[in-house]
Amino acid sequence: DIQMTQSPSTLSASVGDRVTITCRASQNIISWLAWYQQKPGKAPKLLIFKSSSLESGVPSRFSGSGSGTEFTLTISSLQPDDFATYYCQQYNSFSLTFGGGTKVEIK
Amino acid sequence: EVQLVESGGGLVQPGGSLRLSCAASGFIFNNFAMSWVRQAPGKGLEWVSTMIPGGRSTYYADSVKGRFTISRDTSKNTLYLQMNSLRAEDTAVYYCAKATPSTVFDYWGQGTLVTVSS
Numbered sequence: 001d002i003q004m005t006q007s008p009s010t011l012s013a014s015v016g017d018r019v020t021i022t023c024r025a026s027q028n029i030i031s032w033l034a035w036y037q038q039k040p041g042k043a044p045k046l047l048i049f050k051s052s053s054l055e056s057g058v059p060s061r062f063s064g065s066g067s068g069t070e071f072t073l074t075i076s077s078l079q080p081d082d083f084a085t086y087y088c089q090q091y092n093s094f095s096l097t098f099g100g101g102t103k104v105e106i107k
Numbered sequence: 108e109v110q111l112v113e114s115g116g117g118l119v120q121p122g123g124s125l126r127l128s129c130a131a132s133g134f135i136f137n138n139f140a141m142s143w144v145r146q147a148p149g150k151g152l153e154w155v156s157t158m159i160p161g162g163r164s165t166y167y168a169d170s171v172k173g174r175f176t177i178s179r180d181t182s183k184n185t186l187y188l189q190m191n192s193l194r195a196e197d198t199a200v201y202y203c204a205k206a207t208p209s210t211v212f213d214y215w216g217q218g219t220l221v222t223v224s225s
Contacts, residue, residue, distance in 0.1 A: 001169070034211045036152075043202055043215035044152065055213070087152055091210040094166040096142075096154040 002026050002090050006099035012107040019075040021102045023088035028068050032092040035064055035073045038101075039084045047086075048073065078104070109133040109214045111203045116219030123193050123223070129186040129203030129216055136184040137161060140206040143177065143188045145199035146218075153199075156188065157206065171197075193223045 003026040013019050023033065031051040036044035046055045048064040051071060061076045075082055083106055088099040115127040129141070143155040156177040157166045165177050176189040186203055200220050204212035 032209070036212070038152075043218060044212070045215075046211060046213050049207070049209070049211045089152075089154075089211075094157070095168050096157070096210060098152040098154065101151045 001095050002029060002092065002097055004088055004090055004097050004099040006086075006088055006102050008102060009100065010103045010105060012105045013078050014107045015078055015080060017078045017107075019078050019082075019104060021073045021086055021088075021104075023066075023071045023073070023099050025069045025071075025090055025092075029090045029092035031067050032090060033064070033066070033071050034089045034091065035062075036087045036089065037082075037084045038087065044087065075104075109205060111205060111214060111216035113201065113203050113216040113219040116201065116221045118222045118224065119193055120225050121194060121223055124189070124191045125193065125221060127188040127190065127201055127203075127219060127221070129188075131184045131186065131203075131205070134205065136179070137181045140208070140210060141177075141179060141186045142204045142206050142210075142212065143186075144202045144204055144212065144215075145197075145221075146202070147196075147199040150199075155201070157210065158186070190221070193221075195223050197221060198223045 005024045033051045035048040038044040052064045085101045085103045110132045112130045142157040158177045174192045178187045200218040202218045203216040205214040
């Protein structure tokens with residue numbers, strides 16, 4: 001199975017900060033990577049697919065980049081609604097796997 | 108509007124069985140892969156199983172292979188997960204998710220809690 005490692009596991013930031021989350025794959029997944037946002041008690045929400053494609057309706061302050069084994073999710077200016085946990089997911093092959101998550105907290 | 112509504116969760120003893128259902132609406136059910144993803148209390152997301160459009164192929168995580176079975180009833184627009192030989196480590200919220208052709212989860216249900224405990 002392809003292992004997905006996210007860092008950091010927790011991130012403290014303030015409104016307006018630029019935030020970057022990293023996801024590393026244990027083998028080459030080309031650009032088959034998605035990012036999700038999850039708030040407590042809610043289902044995850046798709047933000048980005050194919051490494052850098054923004055899902056419809058997702059604010060443009062979210063962006064993704066990377067290929068191969070290293071990927072990043074960037075929030076250009078953190079908003080109050082963005083405090084949540086973020087997960088990456090590879091879909092290069094079955095078994096599909098998620099990263100361990102990055103919790104973005106208020107500083 | 109796409110809607111996915113899970114049901115069937117509850118408390119079950121170790122070794123027991125449970126069948127989850129996911130009622131789908133707002134899209135052509137048989138045209139899309141459907142999946143189950145779970146989340147243990149306070150933990151991250153874990154993919155469980157996927158059924159390809161038309162029900163031709165099914166895939167399972169190693170942790171559930173041989174114990175869980177995914178199926179769909181296209182006449183009812185409903186996805187199922189039959190869970191047998193349940194273990195304490197299967198305790199989780201189980202989400203039903205619609206997948207894009209590339210197996211990205213673009214719509215999710217609200218989840219149903221399965222608790223395996225004596």
